[in-house]
Amino acid sequence: MKSWWSIGAIVLLFSFGNSLPDPEKPVPIPASPQRTGDAVKGYQYLVSGDYVKGGLPLGLYKRALGKQQKDFLNRGGLNSGVTHDFTVVEVNGEQLVAPNCLQCHAQVFGDSLVMGMGNTYLDFSANQTMNTKNLAMAGKLLKLTAPAKYEASKNFLRVSMAVGPYLNTAVRGVNAADRLAAALVAHRDPVTFQWSDTLLMPLPDEVIPSDVPAWWLLKKKNAMFYNGFGRGDFGRFLMASNLLTVTDTAESAEVDRQISDVLAYLYTLKAPAYPFPIDKELAEKGALIYNDHCAKCHGNGDAYPNLLVPAAIINTDTALYSANYQNPQFVDWFNRSWFASGDHPAKLVPYQGYIAPPLDGVWCTAPYLHNGSVPTIEGVLNSAVRPAFWTRDFNKPEYDYQRLGWTYYTGDASSVGYYDTNKKGYGNYGHYFGDKLTDTDRKAVIEYLKTL
Numbered sequence: 531m532k533s534w535w536s537i538g539a540i541v542l543l544f545s546f547g548n549s550l551p552d553p554e555k556p557v558p559i560p561a562s563p564q565r566t567g568d569a570v571k572g573y574q575y576l577v578s579g580d581y582v583k584g585g586l587p588l589g590l591y592k593r594a595l596g597k598q599q600k601d602f603l604n605r606g607g608l609n610s611g612v613t614h615d616f617t618v619v620e621v622n623g624e625q626l627v628a629p630n631c632l633q634c635h636a637q638v639f640g641d642s643l644v645m646g647m648g649n650t651y652l653d654f655s656a657n658q659t660m661n662t663k664n665l666a667m668a669g670k671l672l673k674l675t676a677p678a679k680y681e682a683s684k685n686f687l688r689v690s691m692a693v694g695p696y697l698n699t700a701v702r703g704v705n706a707a708d709r710l711a712a713a714l715v716a717h718r719d720p721v722t723f724q725w726s727d728t729l730l731m732p733l734p735d736e737v738i739p740s741d742v743p744a745w746w747l748l749k750k751k752n753a754m755f756y757n758g759f760g761r762g763d764f765g766r767f768l769m770a771s772n773l774l775t776v777t778d779t780a781e782s783a784e785v786d787r788q789i790s791d792v793l794a795y796l797y798t799l800k801a802p803a804y805p806f807p808i809d810k811e812l813a814e815k816g817a818l819i820y821n822d823h824c825a826k827c828h829g830n831g832d833a834y835p836n837l838l839v840p841a842a843i844i845n846t847d848t849a850l851y852s853a854n855y856q857n858p859q860f861v862d863w864f865n866r867s868w869f870a871s872g873d874h875p876a877k878l879v880p881y882q883g884y885i886a887p888p889l890d891g892v893w894c895t896a897p898y899l900h901n902g903s904v905p906t907i908e909g910v911l912n913s914a915v916r917p918a919f920w921t922r923d924f925n926k927p928e929y930d931y932q933r934l935g936w937t938y939y940t941g942d943a944s945s946v947g948y949y950d951t952n953k954k955g956y957g958n959y960g961h962y963f964g965d966k967l968t969d970t971d972r973k974a975v976i977e978y979l980k981t982l
């Protein structure tokens with residue numbers, strides 16, 4: 531027979547256990563219904579659609595970059611001679627070159643373009659102010675020499691010049707997209723999306739860097755983004771790039787109608803297979819260790835628990851998730867916006883911690899952690915070997931197939947252009963779950979990760 535006290539305790543546990551999130555326990559993310567779509571149409575829209583409806587004149591692009599650029603996508607037609615990360619769109623009958631999603635979401639790895647692999651070559655460091663100056667010059671020149679082209683490009687030029695100065699990261703290879711989104715939002719009315727040349731809400735000083743997550747992981751996830759705050763209809767987040775150029779919500783509705791096709795396409799993407807022989811015996815041993823130490827968070831095969839891991843357990847850099855609490859105006863903007871309205875709304879739900887991502891294809895998605903602070907998986911699994919200052923060769927990139935990640939060079943506080951893990955948002959601490967493994971066990975786990 532149970533005493534009254536223990537029954538009372540059980541009742542208490544249930545009532546409190548369910549209502550108050552325990553800051554020491556991972557939280558499962560519930561699934562949200564998603565719209566279905568046509569993956570073939572989605573691919574077409576992704577690589578040739580006008581969801582970014584603005585850019586610079588095609589002629590200017592060709593003059594700046596040379597006549598024949600290699601297009602890995604072989605799109606032909608209007609886009610022949612235009613690289614995969616730009617799309618030719620028509621505005622007022624003028625052909626403009628617009629940046630597309632593949633700026634950040636495709637990367638050349640070896641000799642081929644890998645769709646959905648985060649682009650770690652982009653350089654948001656230091657030269658954005660220069661870019662703004664170049665844009666201003668291009669604008670002036672166009673206005674004088676080709677007024678019709680200037681009229682068509684004007685909107686894009688104005689927005690790019692307004693947000694450009696906010697996008698400086700400390701180092702090449704990390705992404706400023708969160709900052710870009712914040713800067714766009716700070717200039718737009720949440721309901722009408724109307725642009726304002728002045729900031730409508732305060733924008734904090736710093737840029738918090740992130741690494742771009744691989745698209746092929748999305749099909750397993752119940753929430754988008756590192757802190758899992760992207761809930762509800764994913765299409766609404768996929769179309770966020772449209773904020774660069776959108777002029778009214780009728781245009782947004784037009785993009786929204788096609789974006790579920792893009793989601794359907796993203797759901798077809800698969801992680802690239804490891805290209806070299808794998809030591810089967812070692813990998814099998816690694817699988818057992820993985821099941822014991824890692825699977826409860828990262829999942830196993832099709833079983834993926836969709837867990838948000840609280841800061842107290844993960845201990846990785848806090849800047850990215852903290853920003854949502856320190857600057858709630860962005861989350862508020864979104865949750866009051868057009869994106870959060872209608873019959874398939876999206877919602878931002880902040881959390882003090884990070885999602886444990888699926889590890890499919892993780893062998894090729896270096897650098898690691900949400901801020902790209904750790905160049906190899908060996909380092910993720912052994913915090914003692916993580917470099918405090920490091921860089922890689924962007925011109926002759928070299929991948930390390932033993933440690934799984936970029937071949938890197940270490941430096942010190944005086945090394946220019948090196949990833950400095952002491953900077954705010956750039957910390958490489960936390961995720962100590964592999965530290966207690968022996969070297970042989972760690973090697974076995976790494977061998978196993980190659981099979982995912």
Ligand code: HEC
Nearest residue numbers: 630631633634705707740741742743748754755756768771
């Ligand atoms: C300027 C770079 C950039 C561009 C352009 C961009 N993204 Fe992203 N995207 C990112 C970054 C960085 C993240 C991760 C942000 C975070 O989690 O804090 C992200 C996250 C995502 C995710 C979530 C993945 C996950 O697993 O959580 C999806 C899906 C996505 N982007 C789709 C798109 C689509 C579709 C487009 C084009 C319409 C696009 N993105 C344009 C940089 C970019």
Ligand code: HEC
Nearest residue numbers: 823824827839844846884885886887898899900910963964
């Ligand atoms: C308590 C949950 C938890 C456990 C246990 C755990 N991880 Fe993680 N792991 C996470 C979270 C959360 C992240 C994302 C952290 C971040 O980006 O700040 C992560 C990130 C990673 C990454 C980097 C992924 C990327 O693309 O950047 C790798 C690799 C990884 N874990 C491997 C492992 C392995 C192998 C084990 C077992 C030895 C393990 N993890 C155990 C929660 C966990």
